[in-house]
Amino acid sequence: MGSLLGRYFSIMTFGESHGAGLGVVIDGLPAGLAISQEDLQRDLDRRKPGQSEFTTARRESDQVEILSGLTSQGLTNGAPLALLVRNQEARGADYAKTAQVFRPGHADWTYFKKYGLKPQAGGGRASGRETVGRVAAGAVARQLLKALGITVRSGTMAVGPIWVEKIDWAFSETNALKFLDQNSYPQASQAVLEAKDQGDSLGSVVTVSALGLPVGWGDPVFDKLEALLGQAFFSIGAVKAVEFGDGLALSRMRGSQANDPMGPQGPLRNRHGGILGGLSSGTELLARLYLKPTPSIALDQETINLEGQPSIISITGRHDPCLAPRLGPVAEAMCLITLADCYLRGPAQLEQIWPPK
Amino acid sequence: MGSLLGRYFSIMTFGESHGAGLGVVIDGLPAGLAISQEDLQRDLDRRKPGQSEFTTARRESDQVEILSGLTSQGLTNGAPLALLVRNQEARGADYAKTAQVFRPGHADWTYFKKYGLKPQAGGGRASGRETVGRVAAGAVARQLLKALGITVRSGTMAVGPIWVEKIDWAFSETNALKFLDQNSYPQASQAVLEAKDQGDSLGSVVTVSALGLPVGWGDPVFDKLEALLGQAFFSIGAVKAVEFGDGLALSRMRGSQANDPMGPQGPLRNRHGGILGGLSSGTELLARLYLKPTPSIALDQETINLEGQPSIISITGRHDPCLAPRLGPVAEAMCLITLADCYLRGPAQLEQIWPPK
Amino acid sequence: MGSLLGRYFSIMTFGESHGAGLGVVIDGLPAGLAISQEDLQRDLDRRKPGQSEFTTARRESDQVEILSGLTSQGLTNGAPLALLVRNQEARGADYAKTAQVFRPGHADWTYFKKYGLKPQAGGGRASGRETVGRVAAGAVARQLLKALGITVRSGTMAVGPIWVEKIDWAFSETNALKFLDQNSYPQASQAVLEAKDQGDSLGSVVTVSALGLPVGWGDPVFDKLEALLGQAFFSIGAVKAVEFGDGLALSRMRGSQANDPMGPQGPLRNRHGGILGGLSSGTELLARLYLKPTPSIALDQETINLEGQPSIISITGRHDPCLAPRLGPVAEAMCLITLADCYLRGPAQLEQIWPPK
Amino acid sequence: MGSLLGRYFSIMTFGESHGAGLGVVIDGLPAGLAISQEDLQRDLDRRKPGQSEFTTARRESDQVEILSGLTSQGLTNGAPLALLVRNQEARGADYAKTAQVFRPGHADWTYFKKYGLKPQAGGGRASGRETVGRVAAGAVARQLLKALGITVRSGTMAVGPIWVEKIDWAFSETNALKFLDQNSYPQASQAVLEAKDQGDSLGSVVTVSALGLPVGWGDPVFDKLEALLGQAFFSIGAVKAVEFGDGLALSRMRGSQANDPMGPQGPLRNRHGGILGGLSSGTELLARLYLKPTPSIALDQETINLEGQPSIISITGRHDPCLAPRLGPVAEAMCLITLADCYLRGPAQLEQIWPPK
DSSP states (O other), X not given: OOOEEOSSSEEEEEXXXXXXXXXXXXXXXXXXXXXXXXXXXXXXHHHOSSSSTTSOOOOOOOOEEEEESBOTTSBBOSSOEEEEEEOOOOOGGGXXXXXXXXXXXXXXXXXXXXXXXXXXXXXXXXXXXXXXXXXXXXXXXXXXXXXXXXXXXXXXXXETTEEOSSOOHHHHTTSTTOBSOSTTHHHHHHHHHHHHHTTOOBOEEEEEEEEOOOTTOSOSGGGOHHHHHHHHHHTSTTEEEEEETTHHHHTTSBHHHHSOOEETTEESSOTTTTEETTEEOSSOXXXXXXXXXXXXXXXXXXXXXXXXXXXXXXXXXXXXXXXXXHHHHHHHHHHHHHHHHHHHTOOSBGGGSSSOO | OOOEEOSSSEEEEEEOTTSSEEEEEEEOOOBTOBOOHHHHHHHHHHHOSSSSTTSOOOOOOOOEEEXXXXXXXXXXXXXXXXXXXXXXXXXXXXXXXXXXXXXTTSSHHHHHHHHOOOOOGGGGGGSGGGXXXXXXXXXXXXXXXXXXXXXXXXXXXXXXXXXXXSOOHHHHTTSTTOBSOTTTHHHHHHHHHHHHHTTOOBOEEEEEEEEOOOTTOSOSGGGOHHHHHHHHHHTSTTEEEEEETTXXXXXXXXXHHHSOOEETTEESSOTTTTEETTEEOSSOEEEEEEEOOOSOOSSOEEEEBTTSOEEEEOOOSOOOSBSHXXXXXXXXXXXXXXXXXXXXXXOSBGGGSSSOO | OOOEEOSSSEEEEEXXXXXXXXXXXXXXXXXXXXOOHHHHHHHHHHHOSSSSTTSOOOOOOOOEEEEESBOTTSBBOXXXXXXXXXXXXXXXXXXXXXXXXXXXXXXXXXXXXXXXXXXXXXXXXGSGGGHHHHHHHHHHHHHHHHTTTOEEEEEEEEETTEEOSSOOHHHHTTSTTOBSOTTTHHHHHHHHHHHHHTTOOBOEEEEEEEEOOOTTOSOSGGGOHHHHHHHHHHTSTTEEEEEETTHHHHTTSBHHHHSOOEETTEESSOTTTTEETTEEOXXXXXXXXXXXXXXXXXXXXXXXXXXXXXXXXXXXXOOOSBSHHHHHHHXXXXXXXXHHHHHHTOOSBGGGSSSOO | OOOEEOSSSEEEEEEOTTSSEEEEEEEOOOBTOBOOHHHHHXXXXXXXXXXXXXXXXXXXXXXXXXXXXXXXXXXXXXXXXXXXXXXXXXXGGGGTTGGGBOOTTSSHHHHHHHHOOOOOGGGGGGSGGGHHHHHHHHXXXXXXXXXXXXXXXXXXXXXXXXXXXXXXXXXXXXXXXXXXXXXXXXXHHHXXXXXXXXXXXXXXXXXXXXXXXXXXXXXXXXXXHHHHHHHHHHTSTTEEEEEETTHHHHTTSBHHHXXXXXXXXXXXXXXXXXXXXXXXXXXXXXXXXXXXXXXXXXXXXXXXXXXXXXXXXXXXXXXXXXXXXXXXXXXXXXXXXHXXXXXXXXXXXXXXXXXXX
């Protein structure tokens, strides 16, 4: 359960870290959208492991295969698009030790209680590799939204205590940490490497931004844009807080400070993060995702084994010391998938609805 | 759209601030659950307006009527439970002025663009009164979960810059602000009244806690417990950030600090907030909701009128100066509804599934 | 469970035969549709009991109240429309006897086993009165589709062994049996009254027709138009077979007889009943619903009591001797609801999708 | 759209007749169910083409690959099960001619209007090969239900005008037509071969039966067991009528004939087809599916070409002369999928619900 998302742009993902492969089926795409393997590969390559000293050394080519849903001209045919990425390097040996004990901060204990499963090689469905299907679906959503002039991007806002001073989107594309500020980058980079060298890991913050949204996407009540994105972002493992606009700061302000004044084109300021009354306001959509540190660390940790007896664990497999650089593309994907779903809900006024009268 | 929530404990809410009434239909309830009008009224009374100087002076008796779903013995019969609360004091005059301009920080502008509706009396579906249906459904969920020993509570964690120093659940029930700490209560209370006296409002933070959860509720991937609660909490108007456990602080920590060690009964500490791998861990579920200040303030604000021309607005209707005390019960309701939905998903292991073999 | 239908035009119905009332909440309506109490009452009056010798003598005014979802101008506001019909004549005494035994052909036995409920007064949720919410929702769908030039009608095709010889839609509106043929009407009428006089009941067949559908409504695979309508029609109690076009006859034909030839405007014949490849073909949509006789009869029947011991039952309450005249409007409603859902799915080609590029 | 089915046993199918492959992802399976490639292959082999003179000569090995969802012990792990069958013999040339004209009785015309697609090689998503994903999912459902003692079977009830005289399940497994009666088999077989020899095709009727169902599966109102099965069966291409029990005959009877008397163990007769009040009654579930003849025939047919001009078509590809033998396994699959969904809805009485109190 739980691998289905979206009412209009509906996706069902599948796959485990060390099984045959991972992927997604997307139902609800209109016919006539050009989708190429290259379009999808671009996004998949951005979340691929083994790309820098900041990420796990596991190597996966993550080549995506389009199994269905396209015409011979490479256009969607209105039928489900099925995408498959096969696993290559499934180094089960690394995980042999962890299989006897529950890793703190992981899904091992709760999955054991819920499913009766012993800790699985690489985390099974709870592994970060599960996000491959999401990124593939997000790449399709990106194509759908591109023609509307909507773009979604992400970057690292903080690693541990080191925060970006001034957001520089261009810079984030030049460093493997995806850090959004050149000034504080050296400290950020050093903080991550220090943690890594000490067998430890570091928390982080990712910013997601969407530009070009029309006014009025999202729905009232339970499907507010924050609510749909809230589910989408919190569905990413390691995300423990989500904030829209100046959300945290707003809770400390007065209304006279917090309300963004309105001008003829819409809000004149963006403390609200691009969502008003649960609907997009036409300004930049801004969200921050607060990530806990990678729970897999080499330092000794107190835990229990399968028999329930106290045990010490040190996790020596290949792991990202800091999750922000790899989860940024996943956060973008979840934003894209959510926006695609909002788009396909269609207009809300009778006179705008197809067929024209 | 957007008024439907839950796959197993499915609710559809309805109603506007100044229409005939508000309510909810709940489908998915098992037969045999005792539900009385009093059970529901208790929770509705907790969110009722007009109860103190901290809340709007609007007076509504908010009496709930059970339209269907019960046997003559007052037990659920397995059919939908329909609940109706009629509006009484619909003082449209207060809203006459605002109907010509878009209130900053409100849904007026986005609803106008999406639905073609002029700003509605009292906010229409975007009003806080919309939450009546949620609280009624939450009260039903509370009855369902009570027999399992699960309790959900909420309190005010902060108003503006004044934070609770030490959480005291008993104290929160003694003050109209639902503030969770007696020591800092005087400052908190003063801060709200000052803002109110100056025609302004104040941001705030609500804490929600659930006790007694078994291990393993929630589902992997998109239906992680944080994800379901994330949608539920962000669907409450004014919520602009949500945090589970020590979410914000975790993003600044190292893994060795953040991971909660495991003992034979489960996690020995609760920085994770009761959810591991997206599933309940058996420890206290803890979430914080960061609320923006009430956008309706008496101070002058820059905005535009229906013709798109610059205008100044001062909102003099009846409004809560601080949303935490009234949204606490709503946050509880959304938590209860989500947990009821998780409960009714049933077990995940073949051998635990009905019918027994 | 089971009281929710539709993905885009989503309805949740509620209510029992002898509770406070029945109704429906509709989510997904676009803003700007004119809906009046009169529009809804017209359809509700058509299914109302107590209108002729062919239907139960129970009298209900079935006045519908619109609880939410309209602007002060009587246009939908994009929020859920909640509709309520209160029960008036709940004559529990008639049902006292049946409460101790399971009525053959009724839901009594299966509801008892599933819900642990003793046979309920008037059938509870399994009563024909449950259809009030459907008809109310159908009336709303009718308004939505009217502007597109789509009309839906129904009539009685057969009662017992008496079949219509030639369909005459105008005639069906002139007789309480809604019989579609003047020639065979006397026999039909007599057959029903004979059965009634003998304390018995009669099976029947209802035809539903939709005119004005564009080409391409419905979706491939599981949401074929026949599949959506199949669920909708079979969800009406007493429907035991459903046929589209010349469905039964087609199974006896050869392909060369069954295939309808194509002309420049579409199919030149309509053996297929207006659906090809699961999508509307632009020709008249034609379905037949085969209804079992009313299971409540005055004649002695063999059954068991609540203790499981053999018993004889004779049911003397107020019951329709033949279900077709009252279920016709319900069948129309289910057709309208399904078509509204198809309409709101929107276009399937990228270039037709909102917003225009 | 439309490739998603089931709320608890949720499946999303994908694939076209001449693309890379076909398959299904199943979400909602409990952990601990043994699933082997052989279990699935057995059912897939039963629907495989090229097995007799009664079916198309197209040859496909239809080997299924399990991409995800199993532990190393071959048990479900609670995550989605993804199944893939690659296409092998995609003989596009056969279809070259038909691509310029709309085949009568096919989805060509409606798909062209809806999706803007020219008639696709082999029918694309509208091809009978689309059912591969269904049969794979049905095989999984069969494993789930087997442990409960539930079995589902199907057979050919009629071909053209030749009906079974007496149902003989054992005999149907011995002939390629899956005909259910040895006496009338020679005529049935001859009728199909005659039609085939003349370049024509023949309509047919399939019976589906489920044994071992407990009382109370299905839900009231819109999710009646007939309604869920109605959608499932009508979603199979070529099905133009569906009947439960003696559905057609019941519409001609009186109540005193139609009602099945009740005994201490439940209904003493089965005219109702195993469903009462929308719930399973514990007796044999019996449904009949009425299939139109294969629309692809070699005889000349009147149609139009892509430019809308009158044209004559003769379809000479490989096609089944009669659909019953190949759609029987598909009908079983749809029944199994629906029953699995009902099973996973769980109990409806509070005291039976997990966790036990």
